[in-house]
Amino acid sequence: xxxxxxxxxxxxxxxxxxxxxxxxxxxxxxxxxxxxxxxxxxxxxxxxxxxxxxxxxxxxxxxxxxxxxxxxxxxxxxxxxxxxxxxxxxxxxxxxxxxxxxxxxxxxxxxxxxxxxxxxxxxxxxxxxxxxxxxxxxxxxxxxxxxxxxxxxxxxxxxxxxxxxxxxxxxxxxxxxxxxxxxxxxxxxxxxxxxxxxxxxxxxxxxxxxxxxxxxxxxxxxxxxxxxxxxxxxxxxxxxxxxxxxxxxxxxxxxxxxxxxxxxxxxxxxxxxxxxxxxxxxxxxxxxxxxxxxxxxxxxxxxxxxxxxxx
Amino acid sequence: xxxxxxxxxxxxxxxxxxxxxxxxxxxxxxxxxxxxxxxxxxxxxxxxxxxxxxxxxxxxxxxxxxxxxxxxxxxxxxxxxxxxxxxxxxxxxxxxxxxxxxxxxxxxxxxxxxxxxxxxxxxxxxxxxxxxxxxxxxxxxxxxxxxxxxxxxxxxxxxxxxxxxxxxxxxxxxxxxxxxxxxxxxxxxxxxxxxxxxxxxxxxxxxxxxxxxxxxxxxxxxxxxxxxxxxxxxxxxxxxxxxxxxxxxxxxxxxxxxxxxxxxxxxxxxxxxxxxxxxxxxxxxxxxxxx
Numbered sequence: 179x180x181x182x183x184x185x186x187x188x189x190x191x192x193x194x195x196x197x198x199x200x201x202x203x204x205x206x207x208x209x210x211x212x213x214x215x216x217x218x219x220x221x222x223x224x225x226x227x228x229x230x231x232x233x234x235x236x237x238x239x240x241x242x243x244x245x246x247x248x249x250x251x252x253x254x255x256x257x258x259x260x261x262x263x264x265x266x267x268x269x270x271x272x273x274x275x276x277x278x279x280x281x282x283x284x285x286x287x288x289x290x291x292x293x294x295x296x297x298x299x300x301x302x303x304x305x306x307x308x309x310x311x312x313x314x315x316x317x318x319x320x321x322x323x324x325x326x327x328x329x330x331x332x333x334x335x336x337x338x339x340x341x342x343x344x345x346x347x348x349x350x351x352x353x354x355x356x357x358x359x360x361x362x363x364x365x366x367x368x369x370x371x372x373x374x375x376x377x378x379x380x381x382x383x384x385x386x387x388x389x390x391x392x393x394x395x396x397x398x399x400x401x402x403x404x405x406x407x408x409x410x411x412x413x414x415x416x417x418x419x420x421x422x423x424x425x426x427x428x429x430x431x432x433x434x435x436x437x438x439x440x441x442x443x444x445x446x447x448x449x450x451x452x453x454x455x456x457x458x459x460x461x462x463x464x465x466x467x468x469x470x471x472x473x474x475x476x477x478x479x480x481x482x483x484x485x486x487x488x489x
Numbered sequence: 490x491x492x493x494x495x496x497x498x499x500x501x502x503x504x505x506x507x508x509x510x511x512x513x514x515x516x517x518x519x520x521x522x523x524x525x526x527x528x529x530x531x532x533x534x535x536x537x538x539x540x541x542x543x544x545x546x547x548x549x550x551x552x553x554x555x556x557x558x559x560x561x562x563x564x565x566x567x568x569x570x571x572x573x574x575x576x577x578x579x580x581x582x583x584x585x586x587x588x589x590x591x592x593x594x595x596x597x598x599x600x601x602x603x604x605x606x607x608x609x610x611x612x613x614x615x616x617x618x619x620x621x622x623x624x625x626x627x628x629x630x631x632x633x634x635x636x637x638x639x640x641x642x643x644x645x646x647x648x649x650x651x652x653x654x655x656x657x658x659x660x661x662x663x664x665x666x667x668x669x670x671x672x673x674x675x676x677x678x679x680x681x682x683x684x685x686x687x688x689x690x691x692x693x694x695x696x697x698x699x700x701x702x703x704x705x706x707x708x709x710x711x712x713x714x715x716x717x718x719x720x721x722x723x724x725x726x727x728x729x730x731x732x733x734x735x736x737x738x739x740x741x742x743x744x745x746x747x748x749x750x751x752x753x754x755x756x757x758x759x760x761x762x763x764x765x766x767x768x769x770x771x772x773x774x775x776x777x778x779x780x
Contacts, residue, residue: 234669265671272670277663282685288664291681292671343671 181381182208187243189230196448200226202405213382215396219444223405224385228353266296269344273356275336279328285339286324292346311342334365352382358391401425404445404455411481421483423460513765519758527571534565538720554743566720573721577706581640582699589648594679597656613646626714640702655687696763700756707752722748
C-alpha cells in the first residue's frame with residue numbers, strides 16, 4: 179500500500195543568480211512500513227525534497243506537481259490543515275541536532291510540546307509521555323535527563339532526543355534528514371540501530387549521503403543527482419549490481435571499494451548540463467548523452483534507471 | 490513528587506545560582522532596602538515631609554539629617570523620595586519594555602510589519618532625548634505622570650530595535666524550524682521559542698532603562714523641570730543647590746550628600762542586579778564556577 183506518492187514534483191526558488199531548480203520532476207513512492215533511502219552528493223536537492231514534502235520552504239519557493247499522502251494532495255491543503263499534518267502524521271528529524279534543540283528549554287519540555295501541540299492532555303500527562311518516549315530511545319535515567327537543558331547532552335544523546343521528538347506523536351511517516359551527520363562511527367552505529375528499531379511499524383524517508391547507513395537500514399534506495407532521480411531499486415540490487423554510472427561511481431568512492439572519487443564537480447542547480455546531466459563526468463558517455471535527456475526506464479522488477487545504456 | 494515541591498526546588502535552584510554572584514546579592518540587598526523605604530515610607534519616616542519645623546537645623550536627635558531652608562525634615566524627604574524615583578523607574582522600564590518586546594517580536598518575525606515599525610522607530614530615535622524632555626517638561630505642567638509618559642515614549646523604540654535584531658537572528662535558528670515541523674503556529678513559536686531566548690537581552694535592557702530613568706528624573710528635577718511639589722531626590726538636590734551658602738557652610742554634608750548617594754546607590758544596585766541576572770537567564774552560564 180502506498181503511503182506517500184510524489185508525482186512530477188518540482189521545487190524551484192528564485193535567487194539573484196537565477197532560478198534554482200532544486201528538485202526537478204521527481205516521481206517517488208513510499209509504501210507502508212517501507213524505509214526509502216535517498217542518497218546523493220551534497221547539494222543535489224535531497225534536503226529540499228524533504229522540506230518540500232513538509233511545505234516548509236521560503237514563501238518565494240514554487241512547488242509544482244503532486245504530493246499525495248494517504249490519498250490527499252498536501253500541496254492543496256491550507257496552512258492550518260498542513261500544521262495538523264506536521265509532527266502528527268509526518269515528522270521530520272533535522273540534520274545537526276546540536277542546533278535543532280532550543281538551548282533554553284529542557285529536553286523534556288521540547289518533547290512534551292510536540293505532544294500537546296496535537297493532543298489535549300494535562301501538563302503532567304505530556305511530561306510522563308515525554309519521559310516514556312525518552313526511555314524508548316534509550317536515554318539513560320530519562321526522568322532526570324528530561325529536566326536538563328540540551329547543553330548537558332552529548333552529540334549522540336541530542337540525536338536521540340531529536341528522534342524522540344519526532345516519535346512523540348507516533349507519526350506514520352518520518353523524514354530523517356541526515357540523522358547520522360557529525361556522529362562518530364560507534365555512535366552512528368547505535369543511532370542506525372535505534373532508528374531501525376523505532377521505525378519497525380512506520381515508513382521513513384531516510385535522506386543521507388552515508389551509503390553504509392543507507393545499506394543497513396533501507397528497504398529501497400533512490401539515487402538523486404542534480405535534482406532528479408537517476409536510479410531506484412531494492413537495497414540489495416542497488417548495492418549488488420548498480421546500473422547507473424553515477425551509482426557505480428558513488429560505490430567506488432567508498433573506502434572499502436578503493437576510494438576512487440568521481441571526477442569533476444557536481445553541477446550547479448541553476449544551469450544543468452545539456453542532455454544527460456551526468457554526462458560530463460561519466461566514463462561511459464557517448465554522443466547521444468550530450469544531446470538527449472534520458473527517461474527513467476524499468477530494467478528489472480522494481481529496478482529503474484535513467485541512462486541510455488539500458489534503453 | 491508533587492507539583493509544589495518541584496516549583497520550590499526550582500526556586501531554590503534559581504536562588505542558588507543567583508547568589509553565586511556576590512555582587513548580585515549586594516545589589517539585591519541595596520534595592521530591597523530602597524523598596525522597603527518606598528513602600529513603608531509613612532511608617533519609617535520620623536516626620537511628615539511636608540510638615541514645617543525650624544529651618545536649617547543641623548542634624549540632631551529630633552531631625553537625624555537636619556531640616557532644609559523651609560524647615561522640612563530631610564530624612565523624611567529622602568525616604569519619601571525613594572517612592573517617586575523607584576515608581577517612575579519601574580513603571581517606565583516595565584511599560585516601555587512591554588511595548589518594545591511585543592513590537593520587537595512582531596517586527597523581527599514578520600518582515601513587512603518589521604519594516605513599517607522600524608521606520609517609526611527611526612523617527613523616534615532621531616529625536617535627541619534630553620532636549621526634548623526639557624522642552625516638553627517646560628511646556629507641560631510639571632507632574633510625575635508627564636515625566637512617566639515622556640520617558641516611556643522615548644524608551645520603547647530602543648527596546649524594540651534591540652529585541653528585533655535578536656529575533657531576526659533567532660527566527661532562522663534550527664530549533665525554530667524544528668518547532669514549525671512539529672506543526673507549531675507562529676504565535677506559539679514566538680512565545681515559547683523566541684521569547685525565552687531574548688530574555689537575557691530584555692532583562693539587561695530593563696535594568697539599564699530603569700537606571701536611565703532615575704538619572705533623567707533627577708537631572709530634570711535638579712534643573713527645576715520636575716514636579717515642584719513631589720518629594721524626589723532630584724528635587725531635594727534642586728532646592729539644596731538653590732540655597733545660597735550651600736558650599737560655604739557644612740549644610741551640604743546632610744542636605745546634598747544623602748540624596749546624591751541615594752541616586753548613586755540605586756543605580757549601582759540596578760547594575761549589579763543586571764550583571765547577576767544575565768548569568769541567571771543564560772542556561773549555558775548556569776552552574777559554572779565563579780572567577
